Amino acid sequence: MTEAWQPRAMPTLALSRVARMIHRLVELRLSPLGIKTAQLPVLVALKDGAKLTQKELAVSAGVEQPTMAQLLARMERDGLIRREPSPDNWRSSLVMLTAHAEALLEPGREVLRSIDEEVCAGLGAEDRETFLRLLYKIAEGAGEADR
Template sequence: MSQPAAKNDPLNLALKQLDHLCRIVMSSRLRADGIEISYPAAAALCFLEETPGLSGAQLARWAMVTPQTMNQILTGLERDGLLVREADPDHGRILRAFLTARGLAENRRCETVAEQLVEDMQNGMSRADRSEFLRLIHRCRDNMQQYAKLEKAAGEEELVLPNKKVVRKKAAAKKVTPK
């Protein structure tokens, strides 16, 4: 039977610290490689290569920044020639973002840095450990996604993960337990 985490080292704090440290190291390594791009901007490039035509609001949710921050990021990436934005044919106010050839090349550079960061983060872990760690992190994420869906306030946006279809519905804000 597994042991619970010590009270002085809660899992949620450890995850937040890991995320924070990954952002610091990634940003530092990007700069060291001459890549003048922020961590959320690198995430936007990655998401846009994976799923072209995302809106700023979708990218903001995926990169976990505000829509205003993502709009600033996209404006900078567009100014630098890394992406273009086009009006959505069905909803003219929505701008869809697409990487340019330069944006694709810059994303490749960012991905190389990110791959090394992940390798360094998992240093000392066996292949089985790495697989199990990822499986457990995904289970935790999926569990919390279910709680977020059940507990969200009426009218709030859901966190939509890349390539996951989400049914939007209004729900009253109350504490519930998934079945």
């Protein structure tokens, strides 16, 4: 006899649902700045004047190159990044943030901080620390599942 299906007792399903809710909240709050959640890994990787190739950004963000190419094309269109020829490889270009994107970093960080505070308001410092530790353990397990 099989166990009764109890999705509310499955932490991964609850985590997935909460992640979607938070993703929508982040999209909503970043939207007035002209930033999308998918752009965050690129913005983080290129902060402080870093210059990286599309391939390096794809690896850093954990996405395929075609996905990164599309994302970078939209970011370039929106004035968030610019490209310059790579001095090491004539077939490649280096991607960097524009001054406009640099100016959006701190307001974007503030949006993310405020969401973190709102969403985690019911957690004390010890609970928050435990929650983070458990999330990283779950992430390790999910990473192992990919191999």
